Structure formats: structure tokens, C-alpha cells
Amino acid sequence: MKTLRVIIFEDNRNLREGLFQLINGSPGFECAGAFANCTDIVNDIRQTNPDVILMDIEMPGISGIEAVLIAKEKFPEVKILMETIFDDNDKIFQSICNGAEGYILKSTPPIQMLAAIKEVYEGGSPMTPSIARKVLKMVKHKTSAETVNDFDLTDREKEVVKYLVQGMSYKLIAESCFISPETVNGHIKNIYKKLQVHSKSEAVAKAIKGKIV
């Protein structure tokens, strides 16, 4: 197997040098650089040509989060493993959006840290369980918060709602369903009662947000 080229961005000198030693002292790994800040990150990457970047999430000047964005823009293939002291919701979320692959706490033992480096390189996303927990919560909220609410609509009613969302008039809906406009009116009455609304627009809003459509 090829030796993995790793570079480090970490403002804390002790940690930076510790990691440097660790990586260089481990077979299969090679530390091609260790930098205290990200001011010249594009050049740093260009000159060291790394497979994996170990990035501190909190750094003075350009933060690790911004650095991810910059790095990924120029070098989309390089894998980035974020390191953080705290499992801060917001920072994790932003890093994910910027395209970092893995997230581990600095307290992770050396052996697992090396394993994580290998894993990001191989296309996985190593994550400290406590961080993964936060990520899961984000996924749940981003979706299941707005979860499915059926409101006990019948199939026909759902169909009518679908057409309502498309902005169709009673007449058009009637034609699409092959029924009379009055029947459409009837269905909509029932829909309104079930959704507890009093207009098409309210119904549409509730339907979309409730994922009926």
C-alpha cells in the first residue's frame, strides 16, 4: 500500500509537533508539512501535495471551517479530517457544508487517529461517536421535524391537494379527475376541515410543509 501524505494545520505548537512526530513515526504515513495557520493554505497544499489534511477547526485568522472551503475549491480531491476540542453543533454543521470528510475530537487516541486518516483517504467519514450523535440530530431535525403528517386525507383528497398545489382551479381539477367541479368543491370542503384551514393558499402551505405532496 502506498504511504499516505498528510499535512497538518494546527495553531497549538505542542499538538502540531506531536502529531507531526506521530504521523512520521508510523509506517504507511508521512507528514509532508505542519502549519500554524491557514493564511497561505493554497500554496501550502500545492507544495506538499497531500492525500489528507488534518485541520484544526478553531484557529486564529482563517478558521478551519473557512480553510476547508478554500482548500476544497482548489483541490477537491484532497480529503479533510477536522479536529476539534468540543463537539460544537454549529461548527460541525458548517464544516460539513463546506465539504470536510471526517470529524474527530482531539482527545481521540493516536491509534484511532491514524485509523481515521486512513479511513478518510479510503472514502469513509470517520467520526467520533459523540459528534456523530450531533450529526444525527441535525438530520432528524432537518427532516423529521417537518415529518409526514397525513391529516387522515383520503386518496382522492390527496390527489386534489396535489392539484391545488399546482395552482389549479376547481374547474381544471374537475377535468383532471374526471368529476364535476361541485364534487371538487365537496372534496375541498373536507380537506379544509381536516387541515383546519380556510383557503387554497393556506391548504397549499400546510400540504407542502406537511409533506403531503
Added chain:
Amino acid sequence: MKTLRVIIFEDNRNLREGLFQLINGSPGFECAGAFANCTDIVNDIRQTNPDVILMDIEMPGISGIEAVLIAKEKFPEVKILMETIFDDNDKIFQSICNGAEGYILKSTPPIQMLAAIKEVYEGGSPMTPSIARKVLKMVKHKTSAETVNDFDLTDREKEVVKYLVQGMSYKLIAESCFISPETVNGHIKNIYKKLQVHSKSEAVAKAIKGKIV
């Protein structure tokens, strides 16, 4: 430290018995039950009183995913660790929504599997890196998909749209904006032209989908 009570739901007999042996043979762990299906899961849990459930994601009859929902409803404190052969996007996603805590591949080595059990119990979410990768992608998509489309609406128009989505009539909107209903009508005319729609409901649908609101 207390001994962790674990129970297993796994249809494959060899695997089930293998896991049973593994857990019972490890200090700090105790397998209080191993079941081939989830038909009687509520009773199974009640009688074994587990800290952690190891759940196969694919099972005949009640699937692991449905089982999570059932189990969590009655026993919200119990931690559930899903096991799966493939890192299937959809199944992972559903399990998350149903409330499972951890996700590991069945190919995970025994030591790590035990570590994962301990981690879910302690509130973390152990995840195989390849699964974590999928989850990250979901987070990214669920958010960055929120492509903003402004339609060149003015601030006032956006405000009116906001009220439209709440299902308000011209009159109510007028009161909220401290302007006359006719002005509201005027704004809405412009909104319709910009959004290229011809009714409140269409406008609402377009606004919500385009994330103007």
C-alpha cells in the same frame, strides 16, 4: 462499571448465536436475549429489560426499521444499534428518523462491535465510516438543496408573500402591513408577474419551493 444488558434481533441463526456468545463471553457485557424476529418485540424488551438493542436492519416480517419505531415508542430510553450488511442510503435514513442511535456494518470486527455497544449506551452514535459518509451526504443535500430563488422580489413583495403563505386575505395583509387592501392587491399583481403565476395558491407553492419564505 455496570454490566451492560444487551439483546439481539437477528434472523440469521449463525450470526445470532455468534453475537450471543461474543457478548456473553466479554466482561462487562451480558446478552439477555437473542430473537430471530420482531413479532413480539415489546414483550421481549419488557421481559429482558435491556440497556442496548442490537438490531438487524433487514429481517423478514417486521423489519428492523419498523421495529425501531415500535421499540422507541414504548421504551424511549433504550439505545438501539443497527446492524446492516450494506450501507443502503434509504434504510439508514429511515432508521435515523425512527430514532436508532448507531449504525454499523456487520463486517465490523468483534472488538469494535463491543466498543460500539458501549458507546451507544454512553450516549454516542458509533458509525462505520462508510455509513457516516452517506449521512454526511444527506445532511449536505438536505440543506444545500435549498437553492434560493429570489425572483427579484422587492422587500415589500417578499413580506406580502410571507403573509400569503400564512393564508391571509388581502384585507388581513393590508392590516399587517399598515397599507390599504388595494395596495396589497397591487403588490400581488407584481408578485404574480414576477413569479409567473395566476393565483395565491400557485404563488404560495412557488414561494415555498423556491425558499422565498
Added chain:
DNA sequence: AGTGCAATGCCATAAACATGGTGTTTTGCT
């Protein structure tokens, strides 16, 4: 000084809608 756009206001009318009824037929479930 002038052009353009946002925001405001008003009038008018046909069309669409919301809501209250009443009633038949079909269909699934017990």
C-alpha cells in the same frame, strides 16, 4: 433635471372561491 422603479392608493368587473345545505351510489368491513 430627468428617468425609472418601488410603494402607495383607488375603481371596476368577471371569475373563482368558501361555506352552508341535501342527496345518491359505491365500497369495504363486520
Added chain:
DNA sequence: AGCAAAACACCATGTTTATGGCATTGCACT
């Protein structure tokens, strides 16, 4: 066999919308 629910249909009435056109004010940019 019989009931409940869903789907269908129709009527009536007052309200709300959609769309056209027209006018004033103020701000920003040139």
C-alpha cells in the same frame, strides 16, 4: 345484511380574487 365512509353531484349566497387601468409620491442614479 347492514352500516360507515368515501366519492359523487347539485344548489345557493356572500366573499375574495385576478386583472385591467390610472395616479401620486419619494428615492436613487446619471
